[in-house]
Amino acid sequence: MSTQLVKDQIKAFLKTEKPEVLCIRGNWGTGKTYNWQTAIKALRGDPMAVALNQYAYVSLFGVSSVNQIKASILQNTVIRDKIGDLITSETVRETLAKGERGIKATIVKMLPLGGDSIFDAAISALSLLSNKQIICFDDLERKAAGLTAGDVLGFMSYLKEQRECKVVLLLNDEALKGEDKEQFTSYLEKVVDINLRFAPMAFESAQIALDNIEGSESLKELVRESSVRLGIDNVRVIQKIFRLAALIEPLLKQYKPGVLKSVVHSLVLFGWCHYQPELAPGMEFVKQMGAYSGILEREKNKADPVADRWSEMLRRYGHRYTDDFDLVLMQGVADGYFKQESVDSHAAELHQREQAEEARRDLDAAWDKYHYSFRDTQDDVLAALHASFMKNALYYNLSTAIGLVDVFRELSDPRSEEIFEHFVDIHKGTPDVFDVSNMYRFGREVPEDLKQRVTELYKGAKPQLSVVELFLTLEKDGFHSEVADKLAEVPVDEYVRALTTCYGEELASIRRGLTADLNVTNPGPASIKIMARAAEALSIIGKENPLNLRRTRMWKLIQRVEALKHGVEGEGSEAAQPEPAQSAKPANARPSTPEKAAPRRASRRHSKASE
Numbered sequence: 001m002s003t004q005l006v007k008d009q010i011k012a013f014l015k016t017e018k019p020e021v022l023c024i025r026g027n028w029g030t031g032k033t034y035n036w037q038t039a040i041k042a043l044r045g046d047p048m049a050v051a052l053n054q055y056a057y058v059s060l061f062g063v064s065s066v067n068q069i070k071a072s073i074l075q076n077t078v079i080r081d082k083i084g085d086l087i088t089s090e091t092v093r094e095t096l097a098k099g100e101r102g103i104k105a106t107i108v109k110m111l112p113l114g115g116d117s118i119f120d121a122a123i124s125a126l127s128l129l130s131n132k133q134i135i136c137f138d139d140l141e142r143k144a145a146g147l148t149a150g151d152v153l154g155f156m157s158y159l160k161e162q163r164e165c166k167v168v169l170l171l172n173d174e175a176l177k178g179e180d181k182e183q184f185t186s187y188l189e190k191v192v193d194i195n196l197r198f199a200p201m202a203f204e205s206a207q208i209a210l211d212n213i214e215g216s217e218s219l220k221e222l223v224r225e226s227s228v229r230l231g232i233d234n235v236r237v238i239q240k241i242f243r244l245a246a247l248i249e250p251l252l253k254q255y256k257p258g259v260l261k262s263v264v265h266s267l268v269l270f271g272w273c274h275y276q277p278e279l280a281p282g283m284e285f286v287k288q289m290g291a292y293s294g295i296l297e298r299e300k301n302k303a304d305p306v307a308d309r310w311s312e313m314l315r316r317y318g319h320r321y322t323d324d325f326d327l328v329l330m331q332g333v334a335d336g337y338f339k340q341e342s343v344d345s346h347a348a349e350l351h352q353r354e355q356a357e358e359a360r361r362d363l364d365a366a367w368d369k370y371h372y373s374f375r376d377t378q379d380d381v382l383a384a385l386h387a388s389f390m391k392n393a394l395y396y397n398l399s400t401a402i403g404l405v406d407v408f409r410e411l412s413d414p415r416s417e418e419i420f421e422h423f424v425d426i427h428k429g430t431p432d433v434f435d436v437s438n439m440y441r442f443g444r445e446v447p448e449d450l451k452q453r454v455t456e457l458y459k460g461a462k463p464q465l466s467v468v469e470l471f472l473t474l475e476k477d478g479f480h481s482e483v484a485d486k487l488a489e490v491p492v493d494e495y496v497r498a499l500t501t502c503y504g505e506e507l508a509s510i511r512r513g514l515t516a517d518l519n520v521t522n523p524g525p526a527s528i529k530i531m532a533r534a535a536e537a538l539s540i541i542g543k544e545n546p547l548n549l550r551r552t553r554m555w556k557l558i559q560r561v562e563a564l565k566h567g568v569e570g571e572g573s574e575a576a577q578p579e580p581a582q583s584a585k586p587a588n589a590r591p592s593t594p595e596k597a598a599p600r601r602a603s604r605r606h607s608k609a610s611e
Helices: 003-014 032-043 066-075 089-097 102-113 116-127 149-161 178-191 202-211 217-230 235-252 257-275 283-287 293-302 305-317 324-335 340-371 378-395 398-410 415-426 437-441 448-460 467-477 482-487 492-501 505-514 525-542 546-553 557-565 604-610
Strands: 021-025 054-059 077-079 134-138 166-171 194-197
Touching (some): 003 021, 003 032, 003 166, 003 194, 021 149, 032 166, 054 066, 134 149, 149 166, 149 178, 202 217, 217 235, 217 257, 235 257, 235 324, 235 340, 257 324, 257 340, 283 305, 283 324, 324 340, 378 398, 378 415, 398 448, 467 482, 467 505, 482 525, 492 525, 505 525, 525 546, 525 557, 546 557
Parallel strands (some): 021 166, 021 194, 054 134, 134 166
Antiparallel strands (some): 054 077
């Protein structure tokens, strides 16, 4: 039942003097107590809304006897217009003195004459005389061992039937065990008149948790958004997560705002796993998520529906795999604090990725004037493109630069040369940026007057890559590059060494590169050689044990090479079918609009947070 429906039931309950028992059940931390207390406090000033004039809130946490409950009722009784205020000795005296007669009046007169011991004794005696008041019992599941659920419900029945009280019981009934569970179930229908299940929506829990806590509104919104996506309905857990976010926020102030957004997105997940392990995926499960763990574990998960469900939930949330920065955040959640040096060692890279994403958005906005308007003048369009490129050239690739040069030249704008020279200056230390093979892959020719210069810049300081680096570069450069030509001549034993020494995201990148041409009908010579060597290496690895055999067959390379040998092609063959969960961008990617080309380094973490 949603928060508003429960509040409506509470209003109806408080409006009459009729002796009744209202039970509100719900999971720990969902806000049962908060909603009850805020509802009754909001109504206390209206006698028509709260029919009875006295109220007591009693927590049963640690209580071991009915006598303690009786004493606690009087110690916590206040008059209607004091509901929700702090309980003091003066509050209790005011409650007892207001309109009391007979025994109560006599004992009230004695209270100022004695010390604390006489005051406490009088309170215990007066508790037996409580009648016609609202009494709220909370935390039944956390009572002491000497008190049973049957004792409490029996006393509630007495208050209703003999003392004409309106009684409220707040509890997490799922936390009751053994005899207490049996007694509660047995007494429930006999004692309780109104039985409500409090199950607020995640957005309601987030509102309760964050609206009444100090902190940045923008940070609250980040926590709210992610906690709602995960369906967290525990108010206390959301508040604990917000405190973690508030701890790390000042450590990230020197970085782009997107870094904080990404970090909070991860913190909410890790906080949920840590604080509610009985409801969330285990922290170890999340830690072990590799870049392609979903592929390797799919068959196993079919036999483990819980693991399969968690994997799907994490995918929908946008957590594809756990990286080194995630591990730092997980440790911070466990420790309850974060170290600046640990954050800085990873956040700098994240900051750079966010800058690249910001640069992409900035150039996209400039291109929108070109593509989606007939009103912006040529001067306005070119000025926006020029300003964006000059400001963010570090984050653009050669394709983007050449695309701009072409447009400026076609429109006879002399700034075309300035754009190219600025790109050269800003990227002098990264010669791989000038690799023209990337241009051909994206279907763009380099102007002849620039081709020779770009080629020289690329050759001038071209790094000598190790075998492993060649494998890791294949995904980016593709099968129609110098990297592929070199890999086509690498011995099979080097393939085996690379595949068995690399792991995690490195192996995932190698896999994406090696399998990029699985669906190409007529692969080129380098592609055929590389796939053949990779298939042979996988066959060697697969002979080590049954698990590796299963793993290697999932790459589909062995089947593809077998099909090529026998001349088998077509979409229906096993070899032609890509791995369903494989999301890698093919090495020979489809041509893309150069004007909208992505920045040089795409943000994996940004996409994780914004999916």
